[in-house]
Amino acid sequence: MTRSSAASPASRPVKISCRNLWKIYGTPPDRAMRPGQGPAAAEFARQLRAAGRVPALVDASFDVHEGEIFVIMGLSGSGKSTLIRCLTRLIDAEFGEVRLDGEDLLAATPKQLIDIRRHKMGMVFQNFGLMPHLSVLENVAYPLKLQGEAKPAREARARQMISLVGLDGREQALPSQLSGGQQQRVGIARSLAVEPDLWFLDEPFSALDPMIRRQMQDEFLDLQRRLHKTIVFITHDIAEACRLADRIAILRDGRIIQIGTPADLLLRPADDYVAEFTADISPASVIRVGDIARPGQEVAGARTVAGDLPVEALLTDIATGTTDFAVQPAGKYGGGGLTAARVLRILGRHGRQDDETAAG
Ligand SMILES: Nc1ncnc2c1ncn2[C@@H]1O[C@H](COP(=O)(O)OP(=O)(O)OP(=O)(O)O)[C@@H](O)[C@H]1O
Numbered sequence: 001m002t003r004s005s006a007a008s009p010a011s012r013p014v015k016i017s018c019r020n021l022w023k024i025y026g027t028p029p030d031r032a033m034r035p036g037q038g039p040a041a042a043e044f045a046r047q048l049r050a051a052g053r054v055p056a057l058v059d060a061s062f063d064v065h066e067g068e069i070f071v072i073m074g075l076s077g078s079g080k081s082t083l084i085r086c087l088t089r090l091i092d093a094e095f096g097e098v099r100l101d102g103e104d105l106l107a108a109t110p111k112q113l114i115d116i117r118r119h120k121m122g123m124v125f126q127n128f129g130l131m132p133h134l135s136v137l138e139n140v141a142y143p144l145k146l147q148g149e150a151k152p153a154r155e156a157r158a159r160q161m162i163s164l165v166g167l168d169g170r171e172q173a174l175p176s177q178l179s180g181g182q183q184q185r186v187g188i189a190r191s192l193a194v195e196p197d198l199w200f201l202d203e204p205f206s207a208l209d210p211m212i213r214r215q216m217q218d219e220f221l222d223l224q225r226r227l228h229k230t231i232v233f234i235t236h237d238i239a240e241a242c243r244l245a246d247r248i249a250i251l252r253d254g255r256i257i258q259i260g261t262p263a264d265l266l267l268r269p270a271d272d273y274v275a276e277f278t279a280d281i282s283p284a285s286v287i288r289v290g291d292i293a294r295p296g297q298e299v300a301g302a303r304t305v306a307g308d309l310p311v312e313a314l315l316t317d318i319a320t321g322t323t324d325f326a327v328q329p330a331g332k333y334g335g336g337g338l339t340a341a342r343v344l345r346i347l348g349r350h351g352r353q354d355d356e357t358a359a360g
Contacts, residue, residue: 122196290333297337
């Protein structure tokens with residue numbers, strides 16, 4: 001399900017990974033048990049539920065690569081927060097493995113964990129988590145204070161971060177004097193102050209109204225283009241997931257049912273549940289030209305377009321009679337040949353489970 005082009009995040013080293021991760025609320029299970037995988041894991045989860053326990057995370061496995069935006073998407077209660085808490089070890093998984101830069105995170109001592117969280121991880125939460133009695137400057141500088149950074153150095157760094165998120169001039173304001181979007185920018189600046197390798201964002205824009213939310217998503221993408229962080233982003237909003245993600249993991253009842261690019265989820269949904277989720281998404285805006293180009297099928301005289309263009313950008317050309325496109329690789333998107341007929345067929349078929357790369 002991952003891309004293979006050289007510029008793809010999937011070709012970069014793995015930053016954080018988990019394997020066969022389980023979190024079970026209620027009476028702890030016997031750790032000597034072997035929960036199994038695939039159907040055996042599903043059966044084990046069923047037995048746990050029958051016994052009144054909550055398997056909030058069921059055999060979850062994935063890798064997040066350096067520089068990737070990996071979105072975990074699922075409805076309320078699907079296990080998103082549990083997963084992020086297990087990855088940061090705010091809670092301990094009963095079974096499975098979490099590795100950060102190849103190191104076993106579950107073997108870290110409490111002191112090492114504090115160090116890892118302070119120096120390697122940044123976190124942004126839905127409710128902003130700002131300290132109401134501290135100014136913007138003090139809030140942003142706070143994690144550096146915890147690191148023992150001297151006041152002039154931490155304030156200088158905090159000012160840089162405040163500027164990065166576009167809040168110059170508001171350094172002395174209290175959080176209550178800012179709008180929701182501005183407060184979240186402070187949360188973002190604060191989490192970036194420690195220069196985290198790994199950035200966790202747990203529904204950061206959910207409390208914002210739709211217009212501000214969209215603006216914040218754009219700003220977030222713009223920041224990421226400059227910072228190239230490794231990001232685990234949680235949302236229950238598929239439109240947000242499709243806008244932001246390199247790859248999306250769909251979580252249902254604690255189980256990951258599909259991991260793929262936004263185009264993968266639209267073109268090749270793993271099941272009806274995923275297809276239903278993506279049903280309201282406009283495929284023309286999510287699918288990029290390079291997602292559906294046929295490698296090695298360049299056509300002479302075709303109109304040249306970049307692989308990272310959304311397919312909707314071709315529709316005017318198609319309406320005015322262009323029939324063939326030569327797609328140039330762009331970033332993580334590949335190149336090849338593409339016909340107007342193929343574009344229209346794929347847009348028309350969106351939501352079905354046909355493998356479009358095999359279709360004509
Ligand atoms: N401390 C706990 N004790 C028992 N059950 C819990 C606990 N925390 C979460 N759960 C249960 O685990 C499951 C997953 O919860 P979790 O909070 O991870 O979901 P979520 O996808 O983050 O939901 P939301 O979007 O509403 O925050 C739910 O069934 C929830 O009721």
